Amino acid sequence: MNICSIRGAITIEENTKENIIKNAEILLNEIIEKNGINKEDIINIIFSATKDITKAYPAIATRNMGITDCAIMCMQEMDIEFSLPMCIRVMITVNLDIKKQDIKHIYLKGAKKLRPDIALKNTGFAVAIDGPAGSGKSTVSKIICKELNFIYVDTGAMFRTITLYCLQNDIDCNNKDEVTKELKNINISLDFENGIQQIYLNNENVTDKIRTQEIAKNASIIAQIPSVREKLLNMQRKIAKDSNVIMDGRDIGTNVLPNANVKIYLDADIDERAKRRCEELSLKNEKFEYDKVRQGIIDRDNADKNREIVPLKKADNAITINTTNLSIYEVSDYIIKIIKENIK
Numbered sequence: 218m219n220i221c222s223i224r225g226a227i228t229i230e231e232n233t234k235e236n237i238i239k240n241a242e243i244l245l246n247e248i249i250e251k252n253g254i255n256k257e258d259i260i261n262i263i264f265s266a267t268k269d270i271t272k273a274y275p276a277i278a279t280r281n282m283g284i285t286d287c288a289i290m291c292m293q294e295m296d297i298e299f300s301l302p303m304c305i306r307v308m309i310t311v312n313l314d315i316k317k318q319d320i321k322h323i324y325l326k327g328a329k330k331l332r333p334d335i336a337l338k339n340t341g342f343a344v345a346i347d348g349p350a351g352s353g354k355s356t357v358s359k360i361i362c363k364e365l366n367f368i369y370v371d372t373g374a375m376f377r378t379i380t381l382y383c384l385q386n387d388i389d390c391n392n393k394d395e396v397t398k399e400l401k402n403i404n405i406s407l408d409f410e411n412g413i414q415q416i417y418l419n420n421e422n423v424t425d426k427i428r429t430q431e432i433a434k435n436a437s438i439i440a441q442i443p444s445v446r447e448k449l450l451n452m453q454r455k456i457a458k459d460s461n462v463i464m465d466g467r468d469i470g471t472n473v474l475p476n477a478n479v480k481i482y483l484d485a486d487i488d489e490r491a492k493r494r495c496e497e498l499s500l501k502n503e504k505f506e507y508d509k510v511r512q513g514i515i516d517r518d519n520a521d522k523n524r525e526i527v528p529l530k531k532a533d534n535a536i537t538i539n540t541t542n543l544s545i546y547e548v549s550d551y552i553i554k555i556i557k558e559n560i561k
Contacts, residue, residue, distance in 0.1 A: 219312070221310070221317065222311075223321070224306070225309075225323035232272050237266075238278050245262075245278060245284075245307065246282070252315065256283065258312040261287050261290070262279060262289045263307065264307050266292075266304070301327060342560075345464055345481065345535075346483060347483070347531065348465075348467075348483035351493045352484050357552065364553060365556065369413055371414050372467075373466055377432050379405070380432050384431065405452070437517050441524045453473050467521050467528075470482070480534055485541045
């Protein structure tokens, strides 16, 4: 047997003795049932409640359930700005023959927003983030995925990978027929390390190789080829169906995941986007000229917004965030807040 701690939380509807005790019992029963706990193996139970819960101690629920042979504590939480109201939390320490990765922490009702990574585990919750080059999509998406334990899907990397293959094999990216003919020889696979996408081209990890100015320039051409988009579209949708994802690109909310739970459109002033791209190139010790980088982004915008197939545009129900004067963490926190508000 191992000593382990199991956490949980639940929100209540009203500050009455009956409602407080009833919800505390619901939470305890769910934790006990989902983890196969025998009551005699419980070592202690620690409750905490927000300051707006005043009519009863949640710990009373343990007596009603016949849990009387372990230490039980109940504490009041600090009054933190923007904290979840009317919330009961609990931590149960127990002797349990279970592996750490198999423990089921339980978050119910409004408390699901406290731990969306647990509440939404493998439910197919999708967040679509669109926007032009340099608006902060990939950087922000990675931060959010790490915070919420979602999978980050960089669709642009997929187009870049096909572009890399074409350039390596002297295939004209402007020749749709030639590119289409070669698609059967291009095997793209994804792996996820700590929620971050690693992309493979014919079994070679090319995650770093696809981040060059030449590939970025040609990727917008490749992205206009219908056969390329069809090859990748099915792959992208399957990932979103099987996992909780943050997916970024140019047409995620409008085409790839039109039914995404949350849709975001990021934008920023052209000079700010050029500055960010130069900083990115500088970190990789790549040579660049600011004016050429800036013009390259303008050209990419024009290509993305004016292509015949699913051009870059904001989805009708997307939330626009201008990131020009915001830090990546301010943007990430704002999107995380939006995601939590959309958890049912």
